[in-house]
Structure formats: C-alpha cells, structure tokens
Amino acid sequence: MIPAKRIHTVEEYYFSKKLREVRGLIAAGKPIxxxxxxxxxxxxxxxxVDALEASLHDETAHKYQSYQGIPELRNAIADFYQKNYNVSLNANDEILPLMGSKEGIMHISMAYLDEGDAVxxxxxxxxxxxxxxxLLGAIPIYYDLDANNNWLPNLEQLExxxxxxxxxMWVNYPHMPTGAKATKSFFEKLIVFAKKHQILLINDNPYSFILNDEPLSILAIEGAKEVALELNSLSKSFNMAGWRTGMVMGRAKHIQHVLKVKSNMDSGMFYGIQKGAIQALASSTEWFAQLNTIYEKRRKLIWELATNLHCTFDTETAGMFVWAKLPESNTLTSEAFIDKLLYEKDVFITPGSIFGTQGEGYIRFSLCVSxxxxxxVIKRIEAS
Structure with a gap:
C-alpha cells in the first residue's frame, strides 16, 4: 500500500525520534x-483533580460531549480572559475549547488553507x-527572527x-524557544500589518504566565478580532499537559470556520477534564506566584549550568525554557553539541536547530526538572 504524497513532505517529529533513543539509553542503564x-x-x-474525580458520577459524565464544550467551560475561559488579559469574549461564539492547542494548529490551517496558499x-x-x-499542501514562507531585534519580526522587511x-501568519509570544516577549506597541503594528495585507494572524500563547509579570493577549489590541485568533492552553500554566486542554478565541465567524473542521475530527472533550479545567481557570494569582517561585529557583540553576558550558543567554525572558547561545569557540553544530553531552555526560538538552536555521548555534534548556x-547536571559538567 502506497502512502499519500503528503507524508513525504514531513519527517517524524524530532522529539518522537530522539526520546526513543533516550529511553533506549535509560533501559541500558544510563542515568540520563x-x-x-x-x-x-x-x-x-x-x-x-478533585473536580475531575467528583464529576465521574455525574449523569452525563460518560456520554458524548458538545463539540463546543460545556457552557460552564466557555464561561470560565471568558472570565479568565477578562480577569487576566482584560479581553472581553462572548462565551457563546468567540471561544472554542480544544483537546490541546496543538490540534488547533491543524484545525485552523484546515479551515483556511487551500493547496498552494502561503503561510x-x-x-x-x-x-x-x-x-x-x-501536510495541507500549502507553502511555508519563513521570516527570520534574531536576537538583535529581540526575536520579533521585522515588519518593514516583510513589507x-x-x-x-x-x-x-503564525506568531508565538512569549516566544518558544527563545522566551522573548512581545509588547503592546508591537502587537498594534502587527494588527495594522495584517489588516493591510488581509492576513489571518494566530498568536499561540501558552507561556504568558510562566516567569512573566505582564501577561498579554493579542486580542487586547483594538481591532484585533477582525484579523486575529489566539490559541491558549492549560498545559504549561496549570501543569496539565497530559490533560490535553486548550482553546482558540476570536471573532465569531472565524471560530465558526474552525468548528466546521473540529466537529468532523472528534466527538467532544471528556466531561471530567472540562470540569477540572473550569477549576483551574478559576485559580487566583497566588497559584502563578507559587509556580513561578519554583521556576525562578530552577532558572537560576540553569543559568549557572549554561555559564559552566560557556554559553550566553538573556535574563529578561519568559516561559519555561532558557535559550542559550553556544560559545564562539564551539565548532560543533547544536545537534552534535547536545549529542556529545548526551553520550559523555548522560544529559539531554534540545538543539536549537530543530526550531529552524536561525536556531543553529543555540541550545534550549527546560525548567521542568527538579x-x-x-x-x-552541574556536578557532571564541572567534573569534566
């Protein structure tokens, strides 16, 4: 049987392959x-977790659920956006819960892209x-980001x-992998750019509460709903990555187009997960303060580790990663550099090159480690 031609346009996801190798090393006794x-x-x-457990005996808990999520969840998302981003959303038609924001990338793309369209x-x-x-037969057009422009697009060059x-046009601030933060003034320019060229903007925004004192939504910009959608997720902000709970917000007609795709792809989010998500979204700012206290301590240690590797990094970033530039004296590619650490020090770090050619010469550390x-890891590096 011959697979579809679209399969040949992509490779297996890097982490899918690399973590298989890492698991093999662990199985062989390596202390990775x-x-x-x-x-x-x-x-x-x-x-x-309590809400999930309590919901399991509800009469509707194990039935098919609405493609749009239960009304209480959409209301909770609307309240969350009003409280944390000062964004007003109509819970009936401007919010669509997702099984993780990653599926939203596919749903939005399927709703808007024909073969040969550019992104x-x-x-x-x-x-x-x-x-x-x-996979959809559309054409990626890459715009370079670099440290000199704080990893923001050069709109004049794009023009x-x-x-x-x-x-x-995909944007993602706070940015992954670099941790760069956008400003309100930049988002305002971006909205003007999108309106001028009739481009639908999508801001992927799962990191705005991690080590960031000023959460910002692109939908807070006047007129943004005309040309912008925003993806968000509970994965990072509430430690619920495995729950697969996200959402897309924006103008009702845009959401309706996405719903047409989504309603043909699944049969609704599990009821108990929705009830848990409602409780998460009602959390006070104290939750984020406690979370960030832990991440701040970890980040300082990662900075120490990066310094020991003679890397440089920006300390004014957000998110759960540290993006570090390899030393000038390094002659290895970023992938070869991390493989050397993996095989010699039993430490796995992400090479920047998997995020694009502009990531070559960088590595990314995760803060999701005690x-x-x-x-x-610092001891292992210092011992060399």
Missing part, C-alpha cells in the same frame, strides 16, 4: 537526566506550524515581499 522537554513535572491544583512562519519557531502547513498569496537533578 532530561533537560530537553517542556512537560511540567509539577502537579496541577488540587481542586482540579508566514517564524524562524525559529515551533516545528508543528511548518509540518501542518506542508518588501510579495504577500499576495499569504493567508495565515533542582536536585539540575544540581546533579
């Missing part, structure tokens, strides 16, 4: 410490933006290109 993956190791709020994608960025674009075939393990 994984600093590569942004999968929170901390527990979600206790009330979230603006940051370099570096989350690889899924590219893979989904290619010089032929953008007539561009349908979507202080004890980070200290152990």
């Amino acid at each position: 410490i994984n600093l590569g993956i942004g999968s929170p190791d901390l527990q979600p709020p206790t009330v979230v 603006l994608i940051a370099n570096p960025s989350y690889p899924t933006y590219t893979s989904v674009t290619k 010089k290109q032929n953008l007539s075939n561009v349908k979507l 202080e004890e393990k980070i200290k152990e």
Whole structure:
C-alpha cells in the first residue's frame, strides 16, 4: 500500500525520534537526566483533580460531549480572559475549547488553507506550524527572527515581499524557544500589518504566565478580532499537559470556520477534564506566584549550568525554557553539541536547530526538572 504524497513532505517529529533513543539509553542503564522537554513535572491544583474525580458520577459524565464544550467551560475561559488579559469574549461564539492547542494548529490551517496558499512562519519557531502547513499542501514562507531585534519580526522587511498569496501568519509570544516577549506597541503594528495585507494572524500563547509579570493577549489590541485568533492552553500554566486542554478565541465567524473542521475530527472533550479545567481557570494569582517561585529557583540553576558550558543567554525572558547561545569557540553544530553531552555526560538538552536555521548555534534548556537533578547536571559538567 502506497502512502499519500503528503507524508513525504514531513519527517517524524524530532522529539518522537530522539526520546526513543533516550529511553533506549535509560533501559541500558544510563542515568540520563532530561533537560530537553517542556512537560511540567509539577502537579496541577488540587481542586482540579478533585473536580475531575467528583464529576465521574455525574449523569452525563460518560456520554458524548458538545463539540463546543460545556457552557460552564466557555464561561470560565471568558472570565479568565477578562480577569487576566482584560479581553472581553462572548462565551457563546468567540471561544472554542480544544483537546490541546496543538490540534488547533491543524484545525485552523484546515479551515483556511487551500493547496498552494502561503503561510508566514517564524524562524525559529515551533516545528508543528511548518509540518501542518506542508501536510495541507500549502507553502511555508519563513521570516527570520534574531536576537538583535529581540526575536520579533521585522515588519518593514516583510513589507518588501510579495504577500499576495499569504493567508495565515503564525506568531508565538512569549516566544518558544527563545522566551522573548512581545509588547503592546508591537502587537498594534502587527494588527495594522495584517489588516493591510488581509492576513489571518494566530498568536499561540501558552507561556504568558510562566516567569512573566505582564501577561498579554493579542486580542487586547483594538481591532484585533477582525484579523486575529489566539490559541491558549492549560498545559504549561496549570501543569496539565497530559490533560490535553486548550482553546482558540476570536471573532465569531472565524471560530465558526474552525468548528466546521473540529466537529468532523472528534466527538467532544471528556466531561471530567472540562470540569477540572473550569477549576483551574478559576485559580487566583497566588497559584502563578507559587509556580513561578519554583521556576525562578530552577532558572537560576540553569543559568549557572549554561555559564559552566560557556554559553550566553538573556535574563529578561519568559516561559519555561532558557535559550542559550553556544560559545564562539564551539565548532560543533547544536545537534552534535547536545549529542556529545548526551553520550559523555548522560544529559539531554534540545538543539536549537530543530526550531529552524536561525536556531543553529543555540541550545534550549527546560525548567521542568527538579533542582536536585539540575544540581546533579552541574556536578557532571564541572567534573569534566
């Protein structure tokens, strides 16, 4: 049987392959410490688990659920956005719960892209933006980000290109993998740019509460709903990565297009997960303060580790990663550099090159590891 041609446009996800190798090393007895993956190791709020458990005996708990989520969940998302981002959303038609924001990348793309359409994608960025674009037969057009411009797009440079075939533009702030933060003034310019060229913007926003004192939504910008959607997730902010709970917000007609796709792809989110999500979204700011106290301690240790590796890094970033530039004296690619650490020091770190060519020469550390393990890695590096 011959697979579809679209399969040949993408490779197996890097982490899918690499973690298989890491698991093999662990099975062989290697004491691998994984600093590569942004999968929170901390527990979600206790009330979230309690709500899930309590819901299991509800009459409707085990039935098919609405494709749009239960009304209480949409209301909770609306309240969360009003309280934390000062964004007003209509819970009836401007919010669509998702089984993780990753599926939203596919649903939005399927709703808007025809074969041959172009998509603006940051370099570096989350690889899924590219893979989904290619799977649909659309054309990725990369715009370079670099440290000199705080990892923000150069809109003046983009204006010089032929953008007539561009349908979507992916942005992601706070940015993954670099941790760079956008400003309100930048988002305002981005909205003007999108309106001028009739491009649908999607801001992927799962990191705005991690080590960030000023959470910002692109939907807070006046007129943004005309040309922008926003993806968000409970995975990082509430330690619920495995729950697969996210959402997309925006203008009702845009959400309706996405719903047409989604309603043909699943049969609704499990009821208990929705009830847990409602409790998470009702958390006070004290939850984020406690979470960030832990991440702040870990980040300082990661900075120490990066310094011991003679890397440089920006201390004014957000999110659960540290993006570090390899030393000038280094002659290895970022992938070869991390493989050397993996095989010689039993430490796995993510190479920056998997996020695009602009990530070459960088490595990414995850903060989803205990202080004890980070200290152990520091000892292994210092012993060399």
